[in-house]
Amino acid sequence: MTKPSLQCCVIFSLFFGSVVYAHHPGEQADHLMPNIPAYRTSAPSEAPAIRFEVELPKVSKRLPVMLVSAPDIGNQVESLQKKLRLHNKPIETRSGKIILSNSRENEVQQKSLILYAASGGFYFEHEGKVDPVTEKALDLPDDKNAYEIAHDYLKRHELLSDDIETDIGQVQFSRAVLSEFDGRTGRTLRSFDTGIDVRFPQRWEGYRVTGPGSKLYVSIGDGGEVVALTSMHRKAKASGSSLPAIDPESAVDLLKKGYGRMSVTPECKTAVVTDMTLAYWSESPKSEQRMALPVYQISGYCDNPEDLQSFEAFAPAVRNAAFDIRTVGESKPRRDDEA
Amino acid sequence: MFNKVAALFMGLLISNHISAAELLAEHIEDYSSSPSSNLPGCDNTTDRLWDEFGNAGGWDRKRWSDNNAWEGDWKSEHLAGGDDGDWSDDRDFSYFCGHGNVGLVEFTTSNPGTIFTSTEGRWGDEDAEWVTFDTSMTFRDTGSNVATWYTNAFRELHLLIGWHDSPLDGDTGGEFADSLIDWGFFDGGGKTVKDAWFSNSGGCTDQNNGTTQLIIAEVQAHYNDRIHGEGSNAGDQPFNNTGWKWSHDC
Known part of the structure; x- marks a missing residue:
């Protein structure tokens, strides 16, 4: 331009x-x-x-x-296919999304990625592993270990950019919680964390970025496995x-x-x-x-x-x-x- | 011969009636009669949810909006002025988008009232399986609020879906429906109801970091429900005095 x-x-x-x-x-x-x-x-x-x-x-x-910056969707799709091993042909939907997935024949676990063509933001998951229904406590890492797993994952897949804060003191941790409760009293009878998100904040010109278009979450499930990635953060100058x-x-x-x-x-x-x-x-x-x-x-x-x-x-x-x-x-x- | 053909025709009618899944979609955009702001996003997202269910096929759909969206459509018919047996409890999947607050949903006409509260819903004694209030803080987990919803609402209902926090007026319902419904190779949906609501490419797409959702269930197995035509569900379960709640931050 x-x-x-x-x-x-x-x-x-x-x-x-x-x-x-x-x-x-x-x-x-x-x-x-x-x-x-x-x-x-x-x-x-x-x-x-x-x-x-x-x-x-x-x-x-x-x-x-x-x-x-406007997203370069063509290059992004190609790059994500390689980084996350999603080799099926991309599918464009009527609702402005591009879907990438792996070949179920070659790998036991189905993985899929939904990319928003308007922004380049995407959500990637190992299907069925995010926040599973459970009757027992999952083997989830503590905050420090979760941070290390998430940071290593982003670095290894080259998914970090300069405007993302990676200091553990700035990172947020979020847990989904499934609880059984007594209907008469409202008292919690038992509860389970079903996953932990490590959430990396974004800054432009030293200021925090907020809104639905500023999310970089690594979701960790049972056994410390990375089960999903939410990467919706635009580049700006x-x-x-x-x-x-x-x-x-x-x-x-x-x-x-x-x-x-x-x-x-x-x-x-x-x-x-x-x-x-x-x-x-x-x-x-x-x-x-x-x-x-x-x-x-x-x-x-x-x-x-x-x-x-x-x-x-x-x-x-x-x-x-x-x-x-x-x-x-x-x-x-x-x-x-x-x- | 005539009797046989008539019987076959009647049989087809009955089987079609039995197999058709049913949707109720309501929204209020125009809140000019109250101090609350207008919600153009509710109009757009309910349009999209409506279209997604229509495109999926097999859904008998009903829709009301603004002054035609009434509290009575959600209020138990066993309470004065309630008419849920004709509307939200007559449908498998019901969705409302509008304003809410802790333990309540706000309507704009007095039919029979303007505020629907946590003590007025009874679903599942007729047909309802999944009820969604896409409204702020309606299911805020204060302890007693969730328990009140649960003890009143669950009459073989599967899931009560909504927000602990305040959602922004974005495309929550449309993205939710897009994730619920799989078009085979042409879509990425077909998720469980819980996953479609919690997903960052579903009910969370247009929400800010940390906006908390809440889903109440009778039994855990209902969290694995898929809507009709998209997979199996756990079947109706009787009220048992202990419920489940699942909170998730967008």
Whole structure:
């Protein structure tokens, strides 16, 4: 793609593609939100008050707009076939997926991979081995061993990229849990972990990446075997353009006015913020995303005496400033980018 | 001769009726009458779920949306205003997409009410096997909430499928259905109901890291159920006072 056409693509995508304006009737919205769907949460009749129990993030005066790379699906399919030994002919489905699988005749275990053509994100599994129904505890590794198995797997298959954090202190561990319970009391009678996911976070320009398009999970099952891989993380680089940042307090004010996204219980009168982070939003792997904007990702709990439920929200992080076409593609930051 | 032909014709009708699997799909996009936001994703994902079941063939499908999606379609007919015997409990597989919260689902018209709660469902005494509420926190595992759903809802129901956390308004139902249904060489589905809901190329595709799902079952064997036409299921089981729940982070 030549530079002028890239610029056109950037401008078009930013203002008409991957961004939504939040408008209230009669108000001129001066902020931009990434394309984050609403939560399917019944809203309380009144927005809760918000209190902070965390130091607010320090952000630059301007924040870079990220340019997301288009996937090279042909090469990716070829490479994945080799790395994961999936030699059957790829099948394209009507729903925008490409399916790769092994030959059942040659290998006992059926393996399959579903790749989203819009983003290059994929899910690979050993069928029947992910979260099996069980009556006894599985032989699962502890966190440290799980991390080593997962990290080794990604390195061996050359599935790590520079924007993935591999430090064990940053990695998350998640377990699916199957439990039997007493219907009269709700008390758990017995429970089994049915698998452990090692989840590697992604960062762009030093900021966390969040959303359904930012997942790198290695799923480990019985005996420490890698049974699935979720690899849905787009590549991106700074576009050279930036937008004026909204400070965290102003972002929360916007959230209270109804801009952004929030999920709370109906009884929530005061939402206490315990984490507020600036992050880039990576859309569904089913979407063709070419630009990414920052957003504040907020979580905490509702401070009700009888109902300490968690809450989560996204608040706008950048102002709706006109884009200066002369700056698109420049790698040097503008002078007022300095905090 | 006429009697024979008539009997054969009647037999075919009966056998077709018996073999047809049944779907109820409901969604609410327009929440403008309540403080809750509109959900265009529910419209799109229910469209896609509807199409996937239609393309699979063999499914008799019913659908209601917005003001025509009623609480009574889900509420037990043994309770005032309930009509599940004609709708959600008359169908093998039922799906609802809309707003929810802990222990409840929100409707937009009073037919008979706007809030469906954990004490009002009774499924399986007629035909229901799998019921899905694609709504926020409806099955939040507070202990008592899951137990209340279980003790009320399971009347030979197999699985109650939904969310402990708050899903974003993405294509959950469509991806779920795509994973449930196998088109042979043309699709990657045909998974168990549990795997299709938990999969990162299924019910989790459009969700953020850590959004927790929950599936309640009468017996463990129901977690290996496949929907009709896609494999076997464990058959109906009587209520036995001890249930199963499976939580999974997207």
